[in-house]
Amino acid sequence: MAELSGLLGEDSLEYVAQMKPLIRKSYGIDFEEFLRTPMNYADNPKIADKAKAMEKDVDAFIDQKIASKGEEKAALDSDLAVIDNDYKKINQLITTKASIAQVPYVRPLFIDIGEKEEIVVEGYDAGMDQLVTRMINISDYIADMSSAYNNYTIGSWLFSGKTKYVISISPPQSDIMAMDRARQEIKALLESIYSKLNTQ
Numbered sequence: 201m202a203e204l205s206g207l208l209g210e211d212s213l214e215y216v217a218q219m220k221p222l223i224r225k226s227y228g229i230d231f232e233e234f235l236r237t238p239m240n241y242a243d244n245p246k247i248a249d250k251a252k253a254m255e256k257d258v259d260a261f262i263d264q265k266i267a268s269k270g271e272e273k274a275a276l277d278s279d280l281a282v283i284d285n286d287y288k289k290i291n292q293l294i295t296t297k298a299s300i301a302q303v304p305y306v307r308p309l310f311i312d313i314g315e316k317e318e319i320v321v322e323g324y325d326a327g328m329d330q331l332v333t334r335m336i337n338i339s340d341y342i343a344d345m346s347s348a349y350n351n352y353t354i355g356s357w358l359f360s361g362k363t364k365y366v367i368s369i370s371p372p373q374s375d376i377m378a379m380d381r382a383r384q385e386i387k388a389l390l391e392s393i394y395s396k397l398n399t400q
Contacts, residue, residue: 286323287355
């Protein structure tokens with residue numbers, strides 16, 4: 201029997217526990233048990249459809265929690281707007297310098313980084329031009345590994361050569377972002393469960 205702690209992070213586990221009464225009321229199912237051992241519910245009528253419907257319940261639950269944090273959300277949006285602007289500046293710098301140096305610049309779907317040195321920056325500053333130039337000069341290729349959050353981009357770039365370096369913009373510390381990560385984690389598990397049950 202799989203343990204949920206091996207499938208979900210701490211925040212996700214906390215929200216699953218909080219959602220148990222809601223899921224039990226709607227579907228007559230123990231949410232934690234269902235996530236842990238979904239195939240035990242294979243004989244439950246339309247169980248795959250119920251798993252898919254639970255994704256909407258997760259959205260509604262997290263949305264309600266985020267709605268109660270109006271001031272924090274406004275502050276987060278402000279921080280993310282600055283980070284997004286810094287991403288654009290740094291990305292333009294990398295794009296231009298990589299083109300001049302004829303170093304390939306790609307946006308991969310997936311990349312296995314392995315050993316790396318990571319440089320975390322607050323954002324764009326005067327030293328970034330020299331840092332990017334140095335990184336490009338020792339790179340075989342550059343990969344944009346930036347992540348999207350809502351309408352914003354949080355910059356992260358891999359400079360791959362004899363040594364792999366990653367330059368990342370430090371993301372804001374936010375309960376709201378933690379909630380959204382938990383949302384995606386729980387929904388990804390439900391999607392996996394739906395796929396398994398739907399093939400039965």
